[in-house]
Amino acid sequence: MERRGGNWSTVTVLWLVLIELVLSPCMAEEEVVMNTKLETSDLRWTVYPHTDSEWEEMSGLDDEGTSVRTYQLCPGDSSTSHWLRSRLIPRRTASVLYVEIRFTMMECSSLPFNSHRSCKETFNLHYYQTDTDEATNTHPAWMENPYTKVDTVAADFLLRRGGERKSNVKTLRISRLTKRGVYLAFQAQGVCMALLAVRVYFKKCPTLTRSFSRFPETVPHTLVEGAQGECVDNAVTPPGELARPPSMLCGEDGQWVGQPATACACRPGYEATDTDLRCKACPVGQYKAGPGVGGCVLCPTNSNTLVTGSSYCLCRPGYHRADSDPTHTPCTRPPSAPRSIVTQINDTMVTLEWSEPLERGGRGDLTYSVGCVRCGASPQRACLPCEEGVSYRPSQHGLSQRRVVIRGLLPHTTYTFTVQSENGVSQLSLSEPSVERVNITTSRDVPAPVSGIRRTKASENSLTLQWNSLQNTHYTVLEYQLRYCPKDGPESGQWQYVTSVVSSVVVSNLQRSTSYQVQVRARTMAGYSNFSPASTFTTLPDKVEAHSQLMVTGVLVAMGILLLITAVIIAGYCYCKHMCVKDIEMNDQNGQYLMRQTGMKVYIDPFTYEDPNEAVRDFAKEIDVSFVKIEEVIGAGEFGEVCRGRLKVPGKKENYVAIKTLKGGYTDKQRRDFLSEASIMGQFQSVGQFQHPNIIHLEGVITASCPVMILTEFMENGALDSFLRLNDGQFTPIQLVGMLRGIASGMKYLSEMSYVHRDLAARNILVNSNLVCKVSDFGLSRFLQENSSDPTYTSSLGGKIPIRWTAPEAIAFRKFTSASDAWSYGIVMWEVMSFGERPYWDMSNQDVINAIEQDYRLPPPPECPSSLHSLMLDCWQKERAARPRFANVVSALDRLIRNPASLKITQPDGPGYIVSPLLLHLSSTCQSMLQ
The missing domain is CATH 2.60.40.10 (Immunoglobulins)
Known part of the structure; x- marks a missing residue:
């Protein structure tokens, strides 16, 4: 950098000042816990061996010519280790300490010939943690254990006889400190050296204001998720964040990392300054209705603010806002009275017509009401409301047109009619209603009452x-x-x-x-x-009540016949399930199976279509891209990004949706594979008019524009496994059983549709805000990756799927059936009851396969009810025919829900298979019907 006249140039100085102002909030701060350069008396460190150690404390000068206390060593015997230990150094609140060592070291070749043969031009740094100042001449023992070695320090510059004298500076890091203090120990290895200065310090993040959040000076801790801060003045956390204070991660290097979680925003009535550090009040005449981004705006017409920092504008006297009016709308007033009422009298019928008021009050919701009173012949008699027989066409109140027909009046009677104009703020006004009056008198008599009925x-x-x-x-x-x-x-x-x-x-x-x-x-x-x-x-009674009795008898007989037929069908169904277990499922080339049906709706593989686009048209609804608004990216899928957005179809309520997109540059095969999931999901949408509550709902697809999209309902709590890990221990057993019951109900529906999921796992179950679990991920067929030391299932795009959820016959023979889904469901049960624990922990996939072949089964998770673990073991039966159907699983879980006391028994089950009493009951019921 150029210097002029011995001074820095003006531009350079300004740049340096600017850089310092920008970076200073982010620069790490250091807090020193020991610095030998500042010691003015003897250090009194401990040496070893205690009698003939050649470490010597003495005064010297540092590089700046300042007097400092140093330790020097030049051993006569280079084969002996010479130790030097500091006094106890407090760590304060830090979990990581940094040790800066300034030293000089002489090269071994400068030593006498007999000494430099075992000389090493390095020394070792050790430390020892303790909660008390307990060190003595003999404790702790002078060896690497109990001391912990930090590093071996080598010199960058070695002193030679007659050479330049230059010191070395090394900084070492000591982490995972948990006790009150540490001792530092230096172990020399036969070389002549001098410790000129030792400085011990830790780093901390400085006070910081960012995104309207203020964070205090913070010491980094490896186990702490983030430092808690507070919103700056006149800032609040946005709604929906459960009133969590802002937090931010303080890195180990003393630098703040990223942006604050739960960032604050200026509260209503306040806007951000040029930076995100301060919120300033809206001036008089301006307002800001809500928190967050956006600035103050001028008050709407006929309104104003009286003070600064207003979140709404008060209406001027005589002006109002209706309860349904947003705060940004102008203030309005009631309309003036209607004009020029014209009457048309037809005996006891009157027609009233009038003109629009001169002033509508600034609103478009103008209506009219008609009032009627009947007055006596003399002025002294009071007027009374019109009788109930008077009718108004089209109505008396809320008229949008300026004409009304009044019938049912009395003859030769004087009436006063009022027509009042109203709008949305008329009820809020304290002024007199806007009314126009007219008096009329009816003529001839009405007919006499009817007689002789x-x-x-x-x-x-x-x-x-x-x-x-x-x-x-x-x-x-x-x-x-x-x-x-x-x-x-x-x-x-x-x-x-x-x-x-x-x-x-x-x-x-x-x-x-x-x-x-x-x-x-x-x-x-x-x-x-x-x-x-x-x-x-x-009215007359029935001519033959016996006919009704015969009809009732016929209905009862028909019901009896119907019950008998139902019992026969159930018995036949159980018999079929008992006799046809082994041949009811057959794999097709995509891993699905066909089911011997009796008229029920069956899943159709979209890959059987010659034109895959036809399958999409048959099973998925095309949505206009203009109806969709993408808000944010929430993840990445196999084919592209996964986003959250809004879907607003005309005539329907706007709702959140999850949007899977197909990234650009795709091939025809990738597009077909991507849309196949929509073709599959579209078949599970309804049974008649019934939408199954435990199957993810397909909203539709967008194929007419780019990018191609699949729209499904948005599940607020995401995948079940991560949701459970995030809420570990927060749900009762009955709540967890409720989640499992929902998953089983969804799988029961899929199995009845002859669909085999093949990848049932907690990661493929989505949870909404009401804790309803829904089965998802109806993706591509998968094949077993061969010639691999760690077998996994692989999609056609190469994405690996762990086999921990897969049944043994599916691994060995690619035999995917509803029974293999039942095995996977048992693993899901274990995941749920363990709050998202990884099945089989850190065992390799090959170890899992070997263990299952040797009849090993997962033990019950902590506090898992015995009845649930028994049900898991039923799902893990080696013979697939012995595993429960999903209909049986739903029934078993329903019984547990109706009997919560059974969930309190948590004794671990013994080894081997344990058959669920609930399933035994269901099996015995079916068998009794077969007999």
Whole structure:
């Protein structure tokens, strides 16, 4: 770097200052626990041998000319080890210490001939941990054990007689410190050397503010997941993080690593400054509604803030927001009154029409309500609400159009009608409603009530009624309206209405032997008359009640026959399962099997299609790519990335989905293999209208654009094995059995579909937010990799799958059936009850195969109920025909769930096979039916 006039250039100095400001928060800090350069008195370290050791403490000068205390050694006998031990050095809170040694060393060739033959131009550094200052001349023993060797130190520069005098500096690391302090021990090996200075220190991460999170000065610890910090002022953790404080990893080198977990964000009413270090309040007139990214914005129309740091804006006087209005919408006010009401009177019917108000209040949800009061002839008489018989068409309240027809008014009566305009904030306003009034008076009389109601015919479910025609009325009767209900119906208001243009009507769809109340009224141009007094009529009983009894008897006989047929079918089913175990499953070339069916839906291998695209069209729904929004990448699959996103199909609710993508540059075979999983999953979507709750749901595929995608439901808690490890010990046995029951139910459905999974493991079970477990991973067929010292199953793309979950016959003969899936299910049970422990621990795959051939089976996990381990052993029967069906497994788990006390027995089972009592019960039931 160039110097001008003996000084650094101005640009250089500015750059250095800038670099220091940027890097200083990230630079590691050191805390010294011992430094011999700072000692002003004797070090008084211990030497060995105690009598003739040639280590000598003395004062000297360091490279800077400062007086320091040093230890020097130049042994006469180079074959003897010479030890030098420090006093106890406290480690404080550090688990790693660094030892910086400044020393000089003379080359062995400079020593007398007899001495340099066994001389070594190195020395060893040892340390000894202890909680007390317990060292003596004889304790600990002067040897590598109990001392722990750190390293052998060699000099980069050796002193020669008459040569340049130059010192060496070495820094060594001591880790895994757990006790209160350590002793350092130097073991010289016959060489002349001098310890000029020894400095012991540890590194720590400095105080740091990042991503609106503040972290204190932190000492790194190898076993600590992260340092806990706090949000800066006016910052909070985002919602959905369970109020966890921010945390960040402090590396062993004293450097902060990565970004904070659960990063903070500016709270509502505050926005970030130019950096992510501070949140500043929104000024008056601006607001910020939610936490997180984004800045303050101006208040909406007709609103303002009174103080800084506001998360919403108050409406100005006279303006309001409805409860359903978001905070970013302008404030509005009620509309003005309707204008120019026009009336049209037709005897006792009135039509009202009006004009829109001049001011809508800034809203689009304008509606109208009509009020009606009846006033007396003299001004002294008060007005009363209109009677119940008055009707409004289309309605009285919530009108969107500006016209209403009012019927059922009294003749020669004065009415006052009001029309009120309303919008979403009218109820919030304290001002008078926006109302326009009009007074009208009706004219001629309405018809008199109907009389003479009588029954002319009756049956078990109908009544034929007739009444007297109206006479001496000013208008022609337009229609009659009859209402009826069971005799106890008027109290509940369940009237039924029938209209007729003549004075008779047939009322049908009635109940037999039931009494009905009936009322009739007439309608003319003057309106409706009042309803007639109630009359009661009764339907007839059935002509032959014996006919009903015969029908009941026939139904009972039919039910009995149906039960008998069901029992025969069940017995035949058990017999078939008993006699046809060995030939019910046959492997096809892809490892699936065909099942001798009786009309049930059976899985179809998509690879049997000549055109694989046809299988996708048959079994998977094509989704428009515009309906999908990808939010983040959550993993990597065999074919490409796995993402989380949202699916919004028009007319349906938006929901989260998992998206598997096919990476670019694929071949036709890779595309076919990728979409085959969708062709398989699409066949498991429903049985009739039933969606199985324990099979992962396929939303659809996107094949018309790039990249090609498969969309499935999103499972919030991910794979079962990692979820259990993350929540080790957090679930009760009954909860774990509930998870196992869900997996077994899904596998029962697949086996009934004649589908063999072949890779059933906890890693291929997904868990949603309600702890519902669903079977997934319906990928490619797999073949056994041969000529390998560690046999594994391999997909057609070469991805290895461990064989710890695979049945013996599948390993030896590639015999994949529902029985081999049952073996895998037993391993899944063991994984669940051990909270995600790896099956067979660290045994190699070949060791696992050998152990299973010698009848070794996994022992029960800690605190595993004996009944569950017995069920595992049933699944691990060597003979596949002896393993339980998934239907039996579901029944067995249901019995355990109904009897939680059985899950409290956790004594470990003995060696060998143990048959589950629950499965014995199921087997005996089936056998008894066969007999």
